[in-house]
Amino acid sequence: MGVLTAFLPAPGTVAALTWSTAFRTIGRGMFLPVSVIYFTGPVGLSAMEVGFGLSFAAVFGFLGGLAAGRLSDLRGPRGVTLLFSVATSLLTCGYVVVDGLAAFVLVTTLTTFTAAAEQTARSALIGVALPHERRVQVRAYLRAVTNVGLSLGGLGAAFALHHQGRAVYLGMMLGCSVCYLAGALLILRVPPVEAAGKPDDGPIRLVLRDRPYITITLLNAALSLHGGLLTVALPLWVVQRTSAPAAVVALLIMFNTVAVTMLQVPLSRGSESVVGAARAQRRSGWFLLMSCLLFALSTGLSSWVAVVVLVAGASAHVAGELFQAAGSWGLSYELAPARSIGTYQGVYGMGYQLADLLAPALLVAAVIGWGQAGWVLIGVIFLIAGALVPPVARRAIAAAGA
Structure with a gap:
C-alpha cells in the first residue's frame, strides 16, 4: 500500500x-x-x-x-x-x-x-x-x-x-x-472556481480572429494524426506488407501504453511556457518523421528483422506522441486569454476531433495506397507541422503583447 x-x-x-x-x-x-x-x-x-x-x-x-x-x-x-x-x-x-x-x-x-x-x-x-x-x-x-x-x-x-x-x-x-x-x-x-464572466467581445469571434491561435490549433491537429498510426495504418501495414507476425501489433500498442504511462510526466517538463511547448512540438515532428521512415523500412525484411524495425519505429512514435501532447497543453493554456480560457479550449479541442475524423481515411489511403512513399509523405507532414509551431508561437506572443 x-x-x-x-x-x-x-x-x-x-x-x-x-x-x-x-x-x-x-x-x-x-x-x-x-x-x-x-x-x-x-x-x-x-x-x-x-x-x-x-x-x-x-x-x-x-x-x-x-x-x-x-x-x-x-x-x-x-x-x-x-x-x-x-x-x-x-x-x-x-x-x-x-x-x-x-x-x-x-x-x-x-x-x-x-x-x-x-x-x-x-x-x-x-x-x-x-x-x-x-x-x-x-x-x-x-x-x-x-x-x-x-x-x-x-x-x-x-x-x-x-x-x-x-x-x-x-x-x-x-x-x-x-x-x-x-x-x-x-x-x-474540486474547490469551486469563479466564472470568468462575459468578455467585452464575443468569445467565439475573439478566438476566430486570433489567427496565431487558430494556426497553432491546426498544426497541432496535423501532429495529432499520429493517433491513427498505431491503431489504423500500422495494423494494416503489418498484415499486408510485412512478414512480421500479426500479434506484434498488439505488443506495440501495449508498449505504447506502458511508455506513455511511465514517461509522459518527465518528458513534459519544460513545456509550461509557450517557448518550451513550441520546442516540444518541433521535436515531436522530428520523432514522428523518424517513426514513419522506420515503419516504411519494415517491408521486404525477414520476420524478426521486421519486428526489430517496427519496435524501433514504435519507440520513435511514442517519443513524438509524448512531446506532441506536452506541447499542446502548454500552448493551448498559455496562449488563451484568462477570461476566455473555456472557449479557447473548445476551439483547440476541435483540432483533435478534426484529426480523429481525417486520420483513418488519410492514413489508410497514403500508407496502403502508396506504400513506402505514403509513409514518407505522412512523415514530412509531421515534420513541417512541428517546424512551423515555434515561429507561429512567437507571432502569437508578439500579438498578445501588442
Missing part, C-alpha cells in the same frame, strides 16, 4: 481530478472494445450502419466542445464538467435499449455531444483551478492515469469478449455508466 500511495497525489484538487479521471477512463476502457461487437452482434446493425452512426455523431462533438467552452467561461467550469459528466453517464444507459439504427444514431449523437462537452469543460477546469506553472505537469500526470484506467477497463472488456452474450455486454454498458457517474461526482471535490 505504501508503494501505491507514493504515486498518488496529496488530497486536494489534483487528487480529485485523478480519481475522477481514473473512474471515467476505466468506464471508457470497458466500453470501447465491446461496443462495436455489441452493436453488430446482439443489436443486429451492419458495420456500415455503425460507421455511419459514429461519423454522424462526430459532427456533434464539435458543437459540444464549443458549447461547453462558452458555458465554462460564463458559469464556471466545475459545474459544467459535472453537468455533462452526469449526462454522459445517464445517456450511456440508453445503449441498453437500442434496438435499431435510428435509436443507435440518436443515443450515439447525444453521448458524443456530452462527452466532447465534458472533455472541454474538464480542460477548462484544469486551466483555472491550477496555477499556470502546474497545468502541464498535472495534464501529463492525468494522461498517465488515463492509460492505467483504460487498461483496467480493458480487462473487464476482455472478460465480456471471452464469455460474450447479450447479458454480459449489457453488464459492461451499465458498469461503464456507473464508472462515469462516479467520476462525475468526484468533480464535486
Whole structure:
C-alpha cells in the first residue's frame, strides 16, 4: 500500500481530478472494445450502419466542445464538467435499449455531444483551478492515469469478449455508466472556481480572429494524426506488407501504453511556457518523421528483422506522441486569454476531433495506397507541422503583447 500511495497525489484538487479521471477512463476502457461487437452482434446493425452512426455523431462533438467552452467561461467550469459528466453517464444507459439504427444514431449523437462537452469543460477546469506553472505537469500526470484506467477497463472488456452474450455486454454498458457517474461526482471535490464572466467581445469571434491561435490549433491537429498510426495504418501495414507476425501489433500498442504511462510526466517538463511547448512540438515532428521512415523500412525484411524495425519505429512514435501532447497543453493554456480560457479550449479541442475524423481515411489511403512513399509523405507532414509551431508561437506572443 505504501508503494501505491507514493504515486498518488496529496488530497486536494489534483487528487480529485485523478480519481475522477481514473473512474471515467476505466468506464471508457470497458466500453470501447465491446461496443462495436455489441452493436453488430446482439443489436443486429451492419458495420456500415455503425460507421455511419459514429461519423454522424462526430459532427456533434464539435458543437459540444464549443458549447461547453462558452458555458465554462460564463458559469464556471466545475459545474459544467459535472453537468455533462452526469449526462454522459445517464445517456450511456440508453445503449441498453437500442434496438435499431435510428435509436443507435440518436443515443450515439447525444453521448458524443456530452462527452466532447465534458472533455472541454474538464480542460477548462484544469486551466483555472491550477496555477499556470502546474497545468502541464498535472495534464501529463492525468494522461498517465488515463492509460492505467483504460487498461483496467480493458480487462473487464476482455472478460465480456471471452464469455460474450447479450447479458454480459449489457453488464459492461451499465458498469461503464456507473464508472462515469462516479467520476462525475468526484468533480464535486474540486474547490469551486469563479466564472470568468462575459468578455467585452464575443468569445467565439475573439478566438476566430486570433489567427496565431487558430494556426497553432491546426498544426497541432496535423501532429495529432499520429493517433491513427498505431491503431489504423500500422495494423494494416503489418498484415499486408510485412512478414512480421500479426500479434506484434498488439505488443506495440501495449508498449505504447506502458511508455506513455511511465514517461509522459518527465518528458513534459519544460513545456509550461509557450517557448518550451513550441520546442516540444518541433521535436515531436522530428520523432514522428523518424517513426514513419522506420515503419516504411519494415517491408521486404525477414520476420524478426521486421519486428526489430517496427519496435524501433514504435519507440520513435511514442517519443513524438509524448512531446506532441506536452506541447499542446502548454500552448493551448498559455496562449488563451484568462477570461476566455473555456472557449479557447473548445476551439483547440476541435483540432483533435478534426484529426480523429481525417486520420483513418488519410492514413489508410497514403500508407496502403502508396506504400513506402505514403509513409514518407505522412512523415514530412509531421515534420513541417512541428517546424512551423515555434515561429507561429512567437507571432502569437508578439500579438498578445501588442
